[in-house]
Amino acid sequence: MFSVNEIEKMDYNQLIGVVRETNRPPGGMRSIAQIARHGFLSRDSHVLEIGTSTGITAVELAKLVGCRITAIDINEESLVEARRRAEAAGVAHLITFERKDATDTGYPSGHFDMVFCGNVTSLIPDRDKALTEYTRVLKTGGFIGAIPMYYIDVPSDQLVADVRAAIQVDITPLYRDFWIDFFVGADRHEYWLQDYRFDAVPADEVDRFVDDILRRPHLDQLDDDARELLGKRYREQMQLFRVNLSHMGFTTLLVRKEPTDVEPELFTSTAL
């Protein structure tokens, strides 16, 4: 399977592909249901999912709605697991998994009813190019469903440096308004949103979760050394994310692609 050397070099996204963790979008199934409901997905819809990882969103949308989904990721290891899960769930006929980069998908313009990008865009170095591509492939009147994560409490420099090293992406701490301003633009109108904060999860709960994952039978194929290193690295990363997420929240957001011929809503309102 993988050598010690290969596991040593893997970033977080590659490690979760190896352990086959279910990599959910922020807010998990609740977020997927909200995006489907508020974005009016139906059996006739065609969704492009960006950064599907092990496929949970694509599989859940297929089960919930029965729509067609094209799901892309740059990590082949995760796509192999995503295809296996779609088969096991009996929805493989509705989903096409493809290895593609979000910034250059090659799909026709105006093709999809929704582009769902979860929290993936923050991991893409050229995020403006990615957003331009999401907008290009979307039909007029279609939705971008995004769930950007951001800091609510200011993190220490050390925490930011540790997260940077773990995900091997040069992140800078960003806050809610940055992401709303990023997704909402001239031809992308804010349609629906809801804000959340992550719950505090105790360290021993994370350890128990990691122990369960590391008992997965497919990992028996690894040499003892490789397995030990995988366990150590995966546990360290999950404990780091526990601390990091305790500073963070996210917004479940739908923006709608519309030509800019309507003045903005002046007398806005907020639910009480």
Ligand SMILES: C[S@@+](CC[C@H](N)C(=O)[O-])C[C@H]1O[C@@H](n2cnc3c(N)ncnc32)[C@H](O)[C@@H]1O
């Ligand atoms: C944190 S996981 C996604 C989890 C979940 N699907 C979500 O909605 O947040 C991020 C995924 O994005 C993929 N990814 C990163 N850069 C990408 C890019 N440029 N194009 C497509 N996928 C990318 C990674 O390989 C990884 O599987």
